[in-house]
Amino acid sequence: MIKNMTIGQYFPADSFVHKLDPRTKLIITFILIIFVFLIHSLPGYISMVAFLALTIAFSKISFRLVLKSIRSIWFVIFITFILNIFFLKGEEILFEWQFIRIYREGLIKACEMAGRLVILVIISSMLTYTTSAKEITDAIEILFGPLKKLRFPVHEMALMMSIALRFIPTLLEETDRIMKAQTARGASFDTGGLISRIKGMLPILIPLFISAFKRAEDLALAMEARCYHGGDNRTRLVEYHYKFRDLIAFALTALEIVIILIAK
Amino acid sequence: MSIKVDNVSFTYMKKTPFQVNALKNISFEIKDGDFVGIVGHTGSGKSTLIQIISGLLKEYEGNVVIDGIDYNDKKADRTRLRRLVGVVFQYPEYQLFEETVEKDIAFGPKKLGLDEKEAEERVKVAMDLVGLDYDMYRDVSPFQLSGGQKRKVAIAGVLAMEPQILILDEPIAGLDPQGRENFLELIKSLNECGMTILMVSHNMDNLVEYAKRIIVLKDGELFMDGTPAEVFADKEKVAEASLNLPEVASFCDRLREKGFDVPDSIIRYEQLKDYIISTVGGSYDD
């Protein structure tokens, strides 16, 4: 069932957002994440939500899927909300019961924090839903390309990231399988104190590490057999060129930023 | 130890758009000491079924009763159930984790609450069964062994729990021919000693040689159930379940096309061989 996790997954489709240059998406994501923290007014939030709704509409990603990504971290959102609502003090008390006091300012702040979290999750989910891991690493590699001159191993870092992404589902499945095998042998993972719990994880962790090393070894061999020899003289299947649609995306983002700054 | 599966259904990702009905109203009974092959194409629900019978998947509908104990019964003796049912998964060598062969095999028995001495006895017996010399291998790290030996250690680890029912999922995948044959012979001898065997396999040729009964699943439903000869006699249904015919069965068909009157009961290689030799007049005299 871990296989069916939706956060961080890519959903291929032929849409405006999918077809955007990954560099565009990465830069816009970065900008939006910064500007989310500069919004302090209702119109600002409304414009941001509208912007995201537009993005979702033009991505052919179902709203339900987006909601699912929020649901998978609802607990974090909930805790943030609770902490803010109970611990922020203000002047106007809305509700009082024994030692619990909820202030108007606290409620507003709590809604704001929870709302920001939701927006952040949607922004980053939209990036990963519409951009393959390969595209993201390509974009990082190109955007950070200038660092190569400083002998920073940009290509290697990007490759490592993409391989990690490729193997996450495989290793999750494997974890599930090993857990079941050890459960059948009588292992239990959720009883006893901290020490015995950590000890209880060993029957999973050790086989998982061994298998991961074996996979790494196999993969290194397979890559070598396919003529891998570092980043030199390498071509790239996908060459990225900014298109007109990227300009539109940047323009809309600029517009959104202006609105946020004005509405502030 | 009988197994009773009564009207079992299982749904993955319940109440989501991804909902998959992995099993639909499955019922059957397996009697003590049987050797049952479970087959079906990928996605037919066979691995879900064995996980339920092993007690590893819980939120199913219906009842699974092992030796009179129902998994769903809140008061059921879990340790006893775990003791009764042993499971060998595909590529079981991936479950090894201890420093020595002996410690790894003793892991299960100790979890059952046996003391050092009892566990050691169990390890000895289990290693003997799979054909690993106790004195030679007990202190060896399982990770230094060859693939085939690792698998033996993993299986010994399950056998040391002395299960009465052994469930195997594609147990011979990845072994070489010698390893495969040794392994199947081991399973056969365990069965002859009274152990109930449930084996999931894609290899029809092995199943017809070893299994006494075959259960075919298709799209989560019980599709066929009978002796190997009965199941593979119904060629149309077998094809419908996207299964291959065993070599022997398809060869018998070809012989029939050529005008040979091959009896339906012929399903194992030895039977076919004897039939052909007696038909063409060979003799075993020399």
Added chain:
Amino acid sequence: MIVEANGVRFAYVSDEGKYTFALNDVDITIEQGEFVTILGHNGSGKSTFAKLVNALNVPTNGEILIDGMDTRDEDNLLDIRKTAGMVFQNPDNQLVATIVEEDIAFGPENLGIPREEIRERIDYALSVVHMEKYRKHAPHMLSGGQKQRIAIAGVLAMKPKIIVFDESTAMLDPKGRKDVLNIMRDLNRNEGITIILITHYMEEAVYSDRVYILDDGKVIKQGDPVDVFFDYDTIEKTGLTLPFEAKLIRDMEKTGVAIRHTLDTEELLEGICQLK
């Protein structure tokens, strides 16, 4: 000769610190366009040989020439790997990218091939393995057999003359195995690619032009599959199991029935009919 191994030894240091030969004085020669199967049980040295062809290993003694290039010469490395592609055993551990087409592009990208041509090669490779529909899929959602077909496509995109299949069918279900074997035959017949199939399933060797049997690091038998398979004594020693047809003929011969040696079901049936 596309592959020429002369007096090849490959030594490794075992856990006890002793030198052991995984291959001991092996001569194997393969012609362009041949389909050759190398059989042996686990530990016979067959996978070691596979890695020598691709220059992933270099012989301790002796030499291997791939299309005339010596694998010991570092300068030949990329050319050898381009000439002799390799498909490994575990379908999960040889795909690099998160999208099928990008994985197929990995080899050509490494070779610095222009983008337009990589695109053409991907089209070609996907059509040969009948996976055109899966171009944009994620590898982990595919079945084992499909993953192996993508791995084959990845090798094909480098336009190799030889493809080594190092137990590439061992982890597949019957359907996946059949698909991969059919593709091997197509590659050999239609694309003219030399196939070296490393396996312990004798029945997979039936379609090959020649068979080598390795045992304990040595070639103990080679030749036409029919000649090799009906050398019962040798087969028995290696712990391999005969394919159905050969086994039946052997058992018939044991009872004094004379029947023509064949690995073809139809010919065997005819043989039995004639005896009736």
